[in-house]
Amino acid sequence: xxxxxPNGTGRCESxxxxxxxxxxxxxxxxxxxxxxxxxxxxVADRAAYNTGKHGLIGLTRTLAAEWGGRGVRVNAVCPxxxxxxxxxxxxxxxxxxxxxxxxxxxxxxxxxxGDIAQAVAFLADPARSGFVNGVAMPVDGGWTADAxxxxxxxxxx
Numbered sequence: 001x002x003x004x005x006p007n008g009t010g011r012c013e014s015x016x017x018x019x020x021x022x023x024x025x026x027x028x029x030x031x032x033x034x035x036x037x038x039x040x041x042x043v044a045d046r047a048a049y050n051t052g053k054h055g056l057i058g059l060t061r062t063l064a065a066e067w068g069g070r071g072v073r074v075n076a077v078c079p080x081x082x083x084x085x086x087x088x089x090x091x092x093x094x095x096x097x098x099x100x101x102x103x104x105x106x107x108x109x110x111x112x113x114g115d116i117a118q119a120v121a122f123l124a125d126p127a128r129s130g131f132v133n134g135v136a137m138p139v140d141g142g143w144t145a146d147a148x149x150x151x152x153x154x155x156x157x
Contacts, residue, residue, distance in 0.1 A: 029073070030073045068134070080105065104153075
């Protein structure tokens with residue numbers, strides 16, 4: 001398991017993946033980093049988390065550029081809000097109610113861990129995403145696509 005911080009992740013990736021050869025041989029493979037929509041936008045009161053996720057997306061793109069010619073694809077998934085223990089802790093401390101998230105997401109729900117797993121599986125599979133390299137894929141139910149205000153968004157349901 002690699003650390004969540006981009007410097008630690010970079011060290012882990014650099015030490016565990018040493019692309020050999022040129023032009024795609026004989027190396028190859030796929031790295032899928034788990035970033036966040038907080039790496040695509042800012043989220044108030046989460047400066048350290050946002051910084052780390054922005055850095056991870058930058059690392060993802062840099063390694064995609066450096067290693068792509070050797071057959072190693074590097075991508076990231078950027079989950080939106082997922083119902084996990086971390087979310088339950090944040091809500092228990094008064095961070096936000098479910099409605100704050102559900103009303104903001106066009107698909108009107110939290111992500112499930114399986115939603116994120118399916119995106120990782122897609123990006124890792126060379127048969128389905130063999131020419132995808134250097135992307136930060138939101139898996140957020142449309143959160144990053146929708147710039148609507150709440151009343152407009154809710155009228156569409």
